[in-house]
Amino acid sequence: MSHINKQPLFIVTGASCVGKSAACNILFQNEKDYIVMESDLLWNDIYNTPDDNYYEYRRLWMRIAANISQSGKPVVLCGCAIPEQFELHPERDCFTEIHYIAVVCNDSQMEHRMRDGRHVTDENWIKSSKDFNKWFINNAGNTIPPITLVDNSDITPEETAEAIDCWIKEKMQA
Numbered sequence: 001m002s003h004i005n006k007q008p009l010f011i012v013t014g015a016s017c018v019g020k021s022a023a024c025n026i027l028f029q030n031e032k033d034y035i036v037m038e039s040d041l042l043w044n045d046i047y048n049t050p051d052d053n054y055y056e057y058r059r060l061w062m063r064i065a066a067n068i069s070q071s072g073k074p075v076v077l078c079g080c081a082i083p084e085q086f087e088l089h090p091e092r093d094c095f096t097e098i099h100y101i102a103v104v105c106n107d108s109q110m111e112h113r114m115r116d117g118r119h120v121t122d123e124n125w126i127k128s129s130k131d132f133n134k135w136f137i138n139n140a141g142n143t144i145p146p147i148t149l150v151d152n153s154d155i156t157p158e159e160t161a162e163a164i165d166c167w168i169k170e171k172m173q174a
Contacts, residue, residue, distance in 0.1 A: 007069035009062070009095045010034070010076040010168055011086065014103035015133035016125070017114045019152050019160055023103060024078035026161035031076075034168060035068055037061075039079025058085045066094035076168060080132070083143045099171050100145065101164060102136040105153040 014020040021038065028036040039061055058081070065075035086098055105113070110130050114120040140147035148167060152160040 005070050005072055006066075006094060006096045007072070007074035008097045008099060008171060009065050009069075009086075010074060010171070011081055011083075011098060011100045012076060012078040012103065012164060013081045013100060013147070014136065015110070015129045016080065017118050017120065017129055018103045018105055018110060018133055019113065019157060020078055020103040022157035023152070023160040023164055024076070026158060027076065027165060030161075031165065033172070034074045034076050035071075036076045036078065037065070037068075039077050039081070054085060055089075059089050059091055062086065062089055062091035062094065066091060069095070074172065083145060083147065087144065097171075098145070099168075100143070100147040101167055102140060102147050102149055103160060103164075104133055104136050104149050104151050106151075107133075109153045 012020055012024055024036055024038060028038075043057070061077060065077060068075050083098070083100055086092065092098065107130055110133055111126065114126050114129060120126055136147065136149065140149050150160060150163045150167070155163075
């Protein structure tokens with residue numbers, strides 16, 4: 001398929017349990033100007049290839065998003081990711097731009113959400129998630145392109161969704 005109606009792609013990312021899915025669910029229910037997709041929808045163990053940054057999984061999502069964008073609306077893809085997992089693929093040319101926003105929070109909120117909210121007991125998962133969250137906080141401005149951060153430590157999922165929505169609409173008008 002020829003992608004004649006290129007749109008931007010928006011990636012809402014962040015560590016596990018940080019609150020990105022709650023915010024994206026609110027966006028999904030309310031938004032009319034873009035299409036919100038949860039990337040876990042297509043997850044399958046055949047894509048569990050961390051050595052190559054989940055190459056085929058990212059390429060699949062980029063092809064899907066590019067095809068959906070032919071409707072004239074950009075796609076907002078929600079899931080754990082970093083720019084290098086999208087920017088280096090041939091499918092990158094299907095989009096005018098790819099914008100990244102990461103939902104982050106402080107360590108105590110992260111631990112509370114994991115233990116009390118999701119009832120996570122796996123200490124390795126908790127540590128890994130907290131480390132990934134810190135990675136975003138420490139590296140967001142150094143990625144290419146840079147990642148915008150929204151800190152939801154002290155705001156509700158609705159306020160997080162509103163911040164993401166404003167960011168998306170601002171980028172759409174630029």
